[in-house]
Amino acid sequence: xxxxxxxxxxxxxxxxxxxxxxxxxxxxxxxxxxxxxxxxxxxxxxxxxxxxxxxxxxxxxxxxxxxxxxxxxxxxxxxxxxxxxxxxxxxxxxxxxxxxxxxxxxxxxxxxxxxxxxxxxxxxxxxxxxxxxxxxxxxxxxxxxxxxxxxxxxxxxxxxxxxxxxxxxxxxxxxxxxxxxxxxxxxxxxxxxxxxxxxxxxxxxxxxxxxxxxxxxxxxxxxxxxxxxxxxxxxxxxxxxxxxxxxxxxxxxxxxxxxxxxxxxxxxxx
Ligand SMILES: C[S@@+](CC[C@H](N)C(=O)[O-])C[C@H]1O[C@@H](n2cnc3c(N)ncnc32)[C@H](O)[C@@H]1O
Numbered sequence: 001x002x003x004x005x006x007x008x009x010x011x012x013x014x015x016x017x018x019x020x021x022x023x024x025x026x027x028x029x030x031x032x033x034x035x036x037x038x039x040x041x042x043x044x045x046x047x048x049x050x051x052x053x054x055x056x057x058x059x060x061x062x063x064x065x066x067x068x069x070x071x072x073x074x075x076x077x078x079x080x081x082x083x084x085x086x087x088x089x090x091x092x093x094x095x096x097x098x099x100x101x102x103x104x105x106x107x108x109x110x111x112x113x114x115x116x117x118x119x120x121x122x123x124x125x126x127x128x129x130x131x132x133x134x135x136x137x138x139x140x141x142x143x144x145x146x147x148x149x150x151x152x153x154x155x156x157x158x159x160x161x162x163x164x165x166x167x168x169x170x171x172x173x174x175x176x177x178x179x180x181x182x183x184x185x186x187x188x189x190x191x192x193x194x195x196x197x198x199x200x201x202x203x204x205x206x207x208x209x210x211x212x213x214x215x216x217x218x219x220x221x222x223x224x225x226x227x228x229x230x231x232x233x234x235x236x237x238x239x240x241x242x243x244x245x246x247x248x249x250x251x252x253x254x255x256x257x258x259x260x261x262x263x264x265x266x267x268x269x270x
Pocket of ligand 1 (some may be wrong): 001003004005017040041042045089090091092108109110111114133134135136155156157160179
């Protein structure tokens with residue numbers, strides 16, 4: 001496990017993920033019923049962008065820094081939360097900020113040092129449980145949740161060439177156990193072929209109601225670069241695709257290079 005999110009926190013792909021994740025969580029919270037947020041690959045939860053790993057790579061300067069400077073009204077909800085939270089928030093900190101008293105967050109992280117930091121960061125936070133464990137195994141352990149409503153964020157590091165295959169296998173196992181969950185999978189777009197294969201696996205397995213929200217910073221021509229990223233959503237909450245579009249277009253206008261694109265594509269029917 002070489003990947004450490006601290007080097008990449010705040011980069012364009014992190015921002016795309018979080019801006020849309022906030023919308024998904026808010027959309028699910030339109031119903032009063034309690035829900036579980038399961039963050040399978042949680043990272044440490046909070047990041048100091050001004051020193052250490054984040055400062056070393058400076059990736060956040062091409063991501064959150066530009067977004068905060070642009071003040072685009074379509075991103076106001078996202079940027080207000082980032083500013084309110086102070087230290088740059090990862091997905092567990094964002095979820096925690098939005099949890100209602102009846103909601104729960106289960107955050108899993110496998111890297112021992114990062115899991116310890118995650119635990120320290122959320123010690124004593126009501127409604128939050130931290131587990132040092134494999135996120136894929138956590139899908140089997142925590143689903144279906146007693147609340148019967150769940151937002152499941154799966155955000156692996158993609159440092160192994162077989163991550164898409166592992167992800168698809170575990171996603172299908174989780175879906176078989178809990179068909180009504182809202183599953184959100186972040187994926188990199190270096191080139192199109194592995195992403196298409198991932199979609200096809202879900203199509204062949206008859207997973208219903210799947211969409212993909214994508215931002216390509218530049219055309220996906222050089223497979224050695226992170227050209228874009230997407231969020232695959234199974235069972236998207238009502239209206240999510242429509243609210244995601246202006247967010248994606250705002251991100252594109254701030255972060256896009258020549259040839260950039262953004263949009264929402266339906267992968268399987270409801
Ligand atoms: C992309 S980062 C997560 C970022 C976080 N979701 C956020 O948005 O702030 C991926 C994390 O997964 C962790 N990880 C890698 N393999 C894992 C596994 N099998 N189970 C749980 N966590 C894992 C890595 O240590 C890393 O912290």
